[in-house]
Amino acid sequence: MKIVVCCKGVPGTVADVKIAPGGKAVQYQGQFLTMNECDEYALEEAIALKRAHGGEVTVLTMGSITTQDILYLALAKGADKAIRIDAQIQDSQAAGTVLAAALRKLEYDLVLTGTQSRDTLSGLAGIATAERLEMPFAFAVTQVEVDGDKTIKIRKELGGGRFADVRLPLPALLCVQTGIQPLTYVPPARMLRARQQALRSFSLSDLGLAEQQIVPQGYHFLNIFPPERTGQAQFLEGSAGEVAAALLGKIKEVL
Amino acid sequence: MQSSILVITEHWNGQVDGITYQMLAKGRQLADSLGIGLAALVLGYRLDGVIAALQEKGMDVLLVVDHAQLAQAGAEVQASVIAEAVRQMQPRLVLIGYSLVGMELAPAIAAKLGAPVMTNCVNAEIIDGAAVVTRPLFDGTLHAKIALEDKGPPLVAVQRGATPSVQLPPRTASVQPVSVDMGSIPVRSEVLEVIEEPVSDVDIAKADIIVSVGRGIGDKEKIPMIEELAQALGGLMACSRPLVDLGWLPRERQVGASGKSVSPKLYVACGISGASQHLSGMSDSRMIVAINKDPNAPIFQVAHYGVVADLFEIVPALTEEAKKAKGEVAS
Numbered sequence: 243m244k245i246v247v248c249c250k251g252v253p254g255t256v257a258d259v260k261i262a263p264g265g266k267a268v269q270y271q272g273q274f275l276t277m278n279e280c281d282e283y284a285l286e287e288a289i290a291l292k293r294a295h296g297g298e299v300t301v302l303t304m305g306s307i308t309t310q311d312i313l314y315l316a317l318a319k320g321a322d323k324a325i326r327i328d329a330q331i332q333d334s335q336a337a338g339t340v341l342a343a344a345l346r347k348l349e350y351d352l353v354l355t356g357t358q359s360r361d362t363l364s365g366l367a368g369i370a371t372a373e374r375l376e377m378p379f380a381f382a383v384t385q386v387e388v389d390g391d392k393t394i395k396i397r398k399e400l401g402g403g404r405f406a407d408v409r410l411p412l413p414a415l416l417c418v419q420t421g422i423q424p425l426t427y428v429p430p431a432r433m434l435r436a437r438q439q440a441l442r443s444f445s446l447s448d449l450g451l452a453e454q455q456i457v458p459q460g461y462h463f464l465n466i467f468p469p470e471r472t473g474q475a476q477f478l479e480g481s482a483g484e485v486a487a488a489l490l491g492k493i494k495e496v497l
Numbered sequence: 498m499q500s501s502i503l504v505i506t507e508h509w510n511g512q513v514d515g516i517t518y519q520m521l522a523k524g525r526q527l528a529d530s531l532g533i534g535l536a537a538l539v540l541g542y543r544l545d546g547v548i549a550a551l552q553e554k555g556m557d558v559l560l561v562v563d564h565a566q567l568a569q570a571g572a573e574v575q576a577s578v579i580a581e582a583v584r585q586m587q588p589r590l591v592l593i594g595y596s597l598v599g600m601e602l603a604p605a606i607a608a609k610l611g612a613p614v615m616t617n618c619v620n621a622e623i624i625d626g627a628a629v630v631t632r633p634l635f636d637g638t639l640h641a642k643i644a645l646e647d648k649g650p651p652l653v654a655v656q657r658g659a660t661p662s663v664q665l666p667p668r669t670a671s672v673q674p675v676s677v678d679m680g681s682i683p684v685r686s687e688v689l690e691v692i693e694e695p696v697s698d699v700d701i702a703k704a705d706i707i708v709s710v711g712r713g714i715g716d717k718e719k720i721p722m723i724e725e726l727a728q729a730l731g732g733l734m735a736c737s738r739p740l741v742d743l744g745w746l747p748r749e750r751q752v753g754a755s756g757k758s759v760s761p762k763l764y765v766a767c768g769i770s771g772a773s774q775h776l777s778g779m780s781d782s783r784m785i786v787a788i789n790k791d792p793n794a795p796i797f798q799v800a801h802y803g804v805v806a807d808l809f810e811i812v813p814a815l816t817e818e819a820k821k822a823k824g825e826v827a828s
Contacts, residue, residue: 253635259634259635259639268634268641283742334604335604335607335608335613335614338604338608357600358617360635360636361634361635362634363616363617363632363633363634363635363636363637363773364616364617365600365604365616365617366603366604366607366614366616368604369601369604369605369608370604370607370608372605373604373605373608373609374608378571378573378685378686379572379573379601379605380572380601380686381572381597381600381601382597382600382601382755395689397692398601399597399755400509400597400598400691401596401597401598401754401755402509402514403693403694403757404509404691404692404693404694405691405692405694406688406689406690406691406692407688407689407690407691407692408571408686408687408688408689409686409687409689410685410686410687411685411686414686419755420738420739420742421738421741421742421743421744424743424744459613459646459648460612460613460645460646460648460649460651461613461615461643461644461645461646461651462643462644462646463641463642463643464629464641464642464643464644465641465642466634466639466640466641466642467639467640467641467642468638468639468640468793469633469637469638469639469640469795469798470798474801475787475797475798475800475801475802475803476801476802476803477802477803477804477805478802478803478804482806482810482811482813482814483814483818485804485806485811485814486811486814486815486817486818487818489786489802489804489811489815489818490815490818490819490822492784492786492801492802493730493763493784493786494822495784496762496763496783496784497705497706497762497763
């Protein structure tokens with residue numbers, strides 16, 4: 243089975259977040275990127291499927307040269323190939339357009355990604371990609387079972403303690419839920435070896451896309467701000483004992 | 498019904514999901530500030546009960562797509578039907594609950610319509626005639642206000658619990674069937690079965706006191722410390738999603754959008770940063786105490802009392818105080 247995993251590089255820490263010129267996106271600079279955790283679960287599931295059924299895993303990301311680090315991590319975890327699309331896109335629907343264009347250049351039976359990225363928290367890019375490729379999809383997938391040559395059976399979460407079992411024809415795109423597989427630790431030696439491997443890259447023009455085709459449309463950012471504290475938290479300070487005694491006093495008031 | 502706010506309803510087994518009433522309340526507020534009507538769309542099969550439940554709930558028009566093929570339809574079929582209804586109706590804005598069901602539908606509906614979409618919103622309002630949403634970024638440590646341009650109709654998915662489900666003044670909606678050519682909609686995936694998780698002995702949703710633990714605990718071996726505090730306070734231990742993902746605690750203990758919604762008298766959050774999916778499951782608690790090392794953790798946005806400190810110092814001290822109060826430890 244040929245699996246492509248779409249992984250996003252996200253800032254490890256929140257700092258220097260600004261509205262980009264033009265007011266249509268957010269921007270951050272000079273930070274190390276880590277693999278978006280939801281996507282890391284998708285990668286682990288892809289590697290588990292490869293171990294069970296054979297095939298190959300290609301990891302696909304989008305971003306500047308700094309996103310290469312997450313590709314090396316994916317290779318160290320067991321991915322076979324890694325591709326970076328040289329484009330910086332924050333809009334999730336535009337990301338879907340670009341990812342779909344890259345997937346058209348690749349061979350695959352299954353596309354896996356996470357449910358959302360920790361920076362935009364949109365949860366849109368996966369299904370937006372599937373829609374552009376007219377591919378069946380499922381969201382919040384907790385189990386994947388290969389049940390035929392051309393089909394898979396998955397379980398997905400519906401919320402409220404309900405799950406649905408769904409059979410999908412291949413190729414299909416799955417947004418996997420966190421926790422689908424344990425996250426594996428990568429020893430530094432394996433990471434060093436992975437850094438020797440070659441990475442492929444696509445430019446937008448390689449994908450037959452022009453910048454103006456992938457501009458977010460229909461909205462603009464007004465401002466970005468720390469959220470208001472609706473609970474008006476009262477902060478307690480002092481030694482552990484003092485804080486505990488004060489807290490218990492407050493707690494007794496509601497019980 | 499041209500130029501109205503359209504709410505996409507969610508129901509299961511004849512029961513309307515609570516998030517739908519929240520969207521109706523928000524929809525009425527938006528419709529009133531624009532001076533337009535409020536409509537809702539319900540789709541499924543044999544919907545008489547759902548229609549009866551919804552009809553008096555404050556919308557002007559209830560649009561219905563009732564078809565055998567929608568009895569157990571997959572998300573792509575539902576999204577196609579909703580997109581077709583939106584095309585026919587041309588509402589000013591579409592509201593959908595950001596439940597797991599809405600999370601799957603919203604991007605597909607938007608793609609089919611080529612419409613702008615904003616998910617995970619904590620608010621939607623009308624400012625100078627334009628729809629403006631507020632939504633979190635970066636794990637909820639920042640919020641953004643985003644104006645939606647009138648290209649669309651724009652789709653807005655609002656978090657559970659972000660808007661109170663106030664009872665709207667009753668009125669009897671006119672029920673209107675929407676005609677959708679089901680034969681033209683591709684059916685690729687097949688829903689085999691819907692499974693309900695068995696009810697467990699531990700029901701955190703019924704607890705008056707919850708001590709909840711998050712990733713800040715760092716080590717599975719430290720969890721008994723939290724259990725001990727829960728017992729000393731006479732409550733139950735719960736957790737946030739990452740601990741279930743790690744396999745440290747069972748799913749029945751999970752609070753949040755994908756776990757259980759709780760509203761106890763007391764909720765003590767230990768080492769929980771407060772991702773929006775967690776907050777939506779507990780922010781209605783009467784008293785929220787948050788213990789976290791990070792003063793910027795979003796959990797402090799909803800907490801009534803905050804302690805910026807190491808939970809390994811505060812939790813044992815609080816356990817001891819609670820035991821003292823019960824007379825289990827000589828003071």
